[in-house]
Amino acid sequence: MPKDFSKAKYDHKKIEPKWQKFWEKKGLHEAEDFSKKPKFYCLVEFPYPSGAGLHVGHVRSYSALDAVVRKKRMQGYNVLYPMGWDAFGLPTENYAIKTRQAPQKVTKDNIKIYKGQIKSLGLSFDWQREINTTDPQYYKWTQWIFLLLFKKGLAYQAEMPINWCPACKIGLANEEAIGNKCERCGAETIKKNQKQWMLKITEYAERLLKDLGSVDYLEKIKIQQINWIGRSEGSLLKFPIANSQYQIEIFTTRADTIYGATYLVLSPEHELIDKLHYENQSEVREYVKLAKNKSDLERGDLSQEKTGVELRGIKAVNPASQEEIPIWVADYVLPHYATGAIMAVPDQDQRDREFAEKFSLKIKEIQLVDAKEITKKLGGKLTVNYKLRDWIFSRQHYWGEPIPLIHCAKCGVVPVPEKDLPVELPRVENYQPSNTGESPLSKIDSWVQVKCPECQGIAKRETDTMPNWAGSSWYFLRYLDPKNHKNFAASEKLKYWLPVDLYNGGMEHTTLHLLYSRFWHKFLFDLGLVPHSEPYKRRVSHGMVLGEDGEKMSKSRGNVINPDIYLEKYGADSLRLYEMFLGPFAEAIPWNTASLIGMRRFLERIFKLKPRKANNQITHKTIKKVTGDMDNLKFNTAISALMEYVNSGRYDSEVLLKLLAPFAPHLAEELWSRKHDSSIFQESWPEFDEDLARDNQIEFVIQINGKLKDKIKIKIGISEAEIMTLIKELPKLKNLEIKRSIFIPDKLINLVV
Numbered sequence: 001m002p003k004d005f006s007k008a009k010y011d012h013k014k015i016e017p018k019w020q021k022f023w024e025k026k027g028l029h030e031a032e033d034f035s036k037k038p039k040f041y042c043l044v045e046f047p048y049p050s051g052a053g054l055h056v057g058h059v060r061s062y063s064a065l066d067a068v069v070r071k072k073r074m075q076g077y078n079v080l081y082p083m084g085w086d087a088f089g090l091p092t093e094n095y096a097i098k099t100r101q102a103p104q105k106v107t108k109d110n111i112k113i114y115k116g117q118i119k120s121l122g123l124s125f126d127w128q129r130e131i132n133t134t135d136p137q138y139y140k141w142t143q144w145i146f147l148l149l150f151k152k153g154l155a156y157q158a159e160m161p162i163n164w165c166p167a168c169k170i171g172l173a174n175e176e177a178i179g180n181k182c183e184r185c186g187a188e189t190i191k192k193n194q195k196q197w198m199l200k201i202t203e204y205a206e207r208l209l210k211d212l213g214s215v216d217y218l219e220k221i222k223i224q225q226i227n228w229i230g231r232s233e234g235s236l237l238k239f240p241i242a243n244s245q246y247q248i249e250i251f252t253t254r255a256d257t258i259y260g261a262t263y264l265v266l267s268p269e270h271e272l273i274d275k276l277h278y279e280n281q282s283e284v285r286e287y288v289k290l291a292k293n294k295s296d297l298e299r300g301d302l303s304q305e306k307t308g309v310e311l312r313g314i315k316a317v318n319p320a321s322q323e324e325i326p327i328w329v330a331d332y333v334l335p336h337y338a339t340g341a342i343m344a345v346p347d348q349d350q351r352d353r354e355f356a357e358k359f360s361l362k363i364k365e366i367q368l369v370d371a372k373e374i375t376k377k378l379g380g381k382l383t384v385n386y387k388l389r390d391w392i393f394s395r396q397h398y399w400g401e402p403i404p405l406i407h408c409a410k411c412g413v414v415p416v417p418e419k420d421l422p423v424e425l426p427r428v429e430n431y432q433p434s435n436t437g438e439s440p441l442s443k444i445d446s447w448v449q450v451k452c453p454e455c456q457g458i459a460k461r462e463t464d465t466m467p468n469w470a471g472s473s474w475y476f477l478r479y480l481d482p483k484n485h486k487n488f489a490a491s492e493k494l495k496y497w498l499p500v501d502l503y504n505g506g507m508e509h510t511t512l513h514l515l516y517s518r519f520w521h522k523f524l525f526d527l528g529l530v531p532h533s534e535p536y537k538r539r540v541s542h543g544m545v546l547g548e549d550g551e552k553m554s555k556s557r558g559n560v561i562n563p564d565i566y567l568e569k570y571g572a573d574s575l576r577l578y579e580m581f582l583g584p585f586a587e588a589i590p591w592n593t594a595s596l597i598g599m600r601r602f603l604e605r606i607f608k609l610k611p612r613k614a615n616n617q618i619t620h621k622t623i624k625k626v627t628g629d630m631d632n633l634k635f636n637t638a639i640s641a642l643m644e645y646v647n648s649g650r651y652d653s654e655v656l657l658k659l660l661a662p663f664a665p666h667l668a669e670e671l672w673s674r675k676h677d678s679s680i681f682q683e684s685w686p687e688f689d690e691d692l693a694r695d696n697q698i699e700f701v702i703q704i705n706g707k708l709k710d711k712i713k714i715k716i717g718i719s720e721a722e723i724m725t726l727i728k729e730l731p732k733l734k735n736l737e738i739k740r741s742i743f744i745p746d747k748l749i750n751l752v753v
């Protein structure tokens with residue numbers, strides 16, 4: 001006899017764990033290497049397992065992509081949706097120091113918490129492929145790739161300034177020394193030069209830029225990368241110094257303005273400052289010292305008050321006009337960009353003008369010349385410059401991958417032989433950084449002292465570790481073959497799964513992680529180790545979930561939302577559905593508990609729904625809308641369409657459940673199981689009939705400055721861009737100068753002219 005479900009209560013605490021166990025037992029989420037089905041590799045940035053536990057932002061990103069992959073599986077794809085832990089890094093090290101535990105233990109405990117949380121959300125990750133960047137069997141390969149970079153000449157050592165706290169006697173990462181204040185003790189930090197390992201990402205600048213043309217990234221992500229790489233074409237020109245053997249070489253993108261160059265400016269770090277003979281040596285030295293402690297960011301900031309000192313008693317010669325012009329030192333000229341020296345053209349350049357006005361320097365009205373021509377005439381060079389800097393790859397900390405190199409007095413820097421990888425982190429008693437700014441590893445003699453692999457003489461291990469961006473630069477490759485002991489991944493598997501079809505992550509990773517991993521991938525491609533030169537076909541980004549006050553969540557603000565509380569109270573399905581319904585996926589949206597409760601109500605309603613006589617047209621339209629919206633990551637409107645479908649009262653229950661399944665998987669599975677023996681996720685995704693789903697025409701209003709101007713018949717769902725093109729073709733609206741427009745889909749557009 002059929003069970004009577006009408007009195008049952010929607011009890012997520014019973015339903016959710018039940019289906020989670022069922023899916024896991026059936027292995028429904030495991031990807032199959034070399035399956036004949038089309039593959040779909042969906043990647044979300046793996047979390048840093050911090051002490052704070054999973055964030056509601058993680059829930060947003062993972063749930064949305066989970067909906068995508070659940071639908072893809074139903075559409076017949078062989079889906080790979082993996083998860084792992086990006087676990088090296090300072091917060092863990094600091095916490096370990098504070099609580100006197102090993103970072104290994106802290107990491108293990110945190111991962112356990114994260115994994116439990118992720119599992120109770122019912123996310124369909126393939127846990128068979130779980131990876132952990134701090135596992136020696138993982139970082140063996142991170143070290144191996146580093147050695148390839150080293151052997152190919154792409155890793156080198158250089159003196160670079162680090163942030164140094166004189167009170168704590170430690171080197172700090174940039175994000176720990178914001179505003180030159182030590183994050184731990186508040187003391188003023190200084191810059192200290194230290195030998196660092198660097199990676200030559202600049203060698204790939206041109207390709208990293210050009211190949212953006214071949215990938216499908218969110219437009220704002222492309223723009224950020226383009227600006228970060230910062231390609232500019234210009235000229236190198238030499239200005240002789242009067243009565244001296246020296247010349248100053250400058251870089252300009254505006255050689256055509258050279259007749260307006262009324263002074264030169266050197267960056268405080270410029271090498272000529274120590275070589276030239278001028279009158280006010282001590283004044284200049286004082287200025288240079290002050291300037292060096294400012295960050296490039298402050299120095300490049302246009303709104304900062306300009307400062308500087310003239311090198312008195314010497315002059316440079318403008319090679320075009322032959323005029324003698326003064327030479328200044330100022331910190332608005334940056335040391336690591338181009339030649340670190342500029343010709344100042346106050347008539348044309350805003351910064352130069354402010355500076356000239358402040359110090360009463362000459363401003364000469366400009367007479368433009370052919371640029372290219374003048375560069376040739378003056379014996380200058382046309383060149384291309386990039387803002388992109390080489391990647392500082394050393395950290396003087398414990399909790400990172402040891403850099404697998406050995407220093408030998410006789411042989412120089414020698415790579416650790418491949419058979420000796422991984423170079424494992426030794427267990428130590430004290431994780432405090434050393435007083436010299438070296439990593440705590442430098443204090444462990446038994447680890448540091450080694451035989452040179454080449455001459456067997458006494459040698460020392462490199463004690464710097466890698467930055468926390470290392471492990472994430474190639475992790476998506478390891479998912480393809482996580483247990484391989486011979487290779488970072490078998491090449492047939494790389495061939496089968498790559499490239500990543502869809503990759504989602506935070507906007508804050510656009511210029512570091514995303515660029516770094518593209519760089520490593522290109523390098524591996526050049527060695528024939530991966531099949532494509534770009535790792536990710538499509539890159540998208542979820543907006544932040546803000547606090548209820550509309551501000552970024554932070555402990556100090558006290559507006560952090562803990563997902564556990566809501567998970568417990570309303571269930572995973574409500575929480576997932578709600579976070580996808582919050583608003584457009586790419587936009588930052590404040591948390592709103594009331595709307596979460598609304599979602600719970602919606603699911604309770606579905607739990608009690610009775611079969612109805614379906615309307616074909618409504619059904620097919622809904623299928624089309626939900627399918628298309630999900631492909632375009634418009635989760636919120638897809639969910640709205642589902643709600644409308646329910647409200648129409650003319651739904652097909654089976655179609656409704658299938659469409660709901662990617663969003664609220666537990667509930668859908670539960671309701672499906674009342675009438676079926678198999679999982680709903682083994683069903684195929686509903687298809688729609690184009691004719692039945694065909695859009696109706698609607699009347700669309702065009703306003704100008706808020707007043708009705710016209711009504712036109714158009715199809716439902718027309719985009720703003722499409723309507724703008726239409727408007728430009730309408731005779732009465734043709735020659736409008738449109739300043740702004742307000743677009744309400746399927747209703748109206750208001751043009752502000």
Ligand code: ANZ
Pocket residue numbers: 232251252253254257267332333334335336337338339340341342343344345348349385
């Ligand atoms: C004269 C001039 C006239 C300039 C003018 C600009 C406008 P991008 O496009 O970012 O490459 N510059 C060169 N090296 C610099 C450094 N190390 N620190 C700060 N500024 C530097 O900018 C190139 C321009 O930035 C160069 O062209 C130079 O100023 C300045 F109407 O030369 B220009």
Ligand code: ZN
Pocket residue numbers: 408409410411412452453454455456457459
């Ligand atoms: Zn040696």
